[in-house]
Amino acid sequence: MNDSSVKSAARVLDLLELLSVTDHALGVSDVSRRLGIPKSSAAMLLATLEKRGYVVGDRNRQFSLPPAFTGEGSYVGGIYAVLRRLARPAMHALVEATGESSFLGILTPSLQLQYIDKALSTNEVRYDTDISIPRALHCTSVGMVLLAHLPEPEIERFMRHADLEKRTTETISEGAALRAELAQIRERGYACARDTNAVGVAGFAAPLFGWDGTIVAGLNISAPTLRFDQKRDPMRSALLEQAGAVNEAFSRLRLRSAAAD
Numbered sequence: 001m002n003d004s005s006v007k008s009a010a011r012v013l014d015l016l017e018l019l020s021v022t023d024h025a026l027g028v029s030d031v032s033r034r035l036g037i038p039k040s041s042a043a044m045l046l047a048t049l050e051k052r053g054y055v056v057g058d059r060n061r062q063f064s065l066p067p068a069f070t071g072e073g074s075y076v077g078g079i080y081a082v083l084r085r086l087a088r089p090a091m092h093a094l095v096e097a098t099g100e101s102s103f104l105g106i107l108t109p110s111l112q113l114q115y116i117d118k119a120l121s122t123n124e125v126r127y128d129t130d131i132s133i134p135r136a137l138h139c140t141s142v143g144m145v146l147l148a149h150l151p152e153p154e155i156e157r158f159m160r161h162a163d164l165e166k167r168t169t170e171t172i173s174e175g176a177a178l179r180a181e182l183a184q185i186r187e188r189g190y191a192c193a194r195d196t197n198a199v200g201v202a203g204f205a206a207p208l209f210g211w212d213g214t215i216v217a218g219l220n221i222s223a224p225t226l227r228f229d230q231k232r233d234p235m236r237s238a239l240l241e242q243a244g245a246v247n248e249a250f251s252r253l254r255l256r257s258a259a260a261d
Helices: 003-020 028-035 039-052 078-098 141-148 152-161 175-188 225-230 232-260
Strands: 101-107 113-119 191-194 201-209 215-224
Touching: 003 028, 003 039, 003 078, 028 039, 078 101, 078 113, 078 215, 078 232, 101 141, 113 141, 141 175, 141 191, 141 201, 141 215, 152 175, 201 225, 201 232, 215 225, 215 232, 225 232
Parallel strands: none
Antiparallel strands: 101 113, 101 215, 191 201, 201 215
16 A cells, blocks of 8 residues: 555544544535645545445535444444544553553443453453453443443433342442442542452453543453452552543543634
8 A cells, every 4th residue: 555545544534533523514624624634635535435424414515424423322433433543552551561451441322331442461361351242330340430420310320220230249239339339439530340240350440531521431451350459559550540641632632623613
């Protein structure tokens, strides 16, 4: 692939990511200005993507992402593409700093945890799991940090309908105790799960916030419980540092988008 092809591919991704972090439709001139490309190039990009169904244009030729990229339950494109791009360096930095595995998880419309990316420890004995399977919120560090930062009506909806299954003797399976734990998570800025989903696995998770300040994901570091107990403090510190870096990157993206309006 030549340099021109690489630049064209990068522009397509830049355009999709721009639309994903903008809360209103953009015209050709807007795209040209924000991406710093000629109007002719912006028009060609938008026309190609519209023809392929990756953007939709209204009667005024204002463009936005289609519902398939932005609606509930969509984990391809849009905000999740941006999320993975911003979080992946942090995940690899966590693995390098701690020697343990890192996971990135989001909330599903049915109020479950869905992992969308992972970076694994190089230790022979390590934590790994299938990220294609949705998981319960109340017994995982990422699930609890997501739940803790939801609006109160959503927390109430979860409490009314969730099955707080007791996976292990350490699982929080009573509503009042879970509410108290969620309050502590909000106060201290991270969640801790030790043997709550499976005996022998423990981890921390920190919240990641989108351009509008709402919770979009949880960043995790997990380890076999024995190693977790030996290095809790450095694992927690590394996680909070990297989560802060991702949140700062989201803030810069938000400010850049706002400044271009």
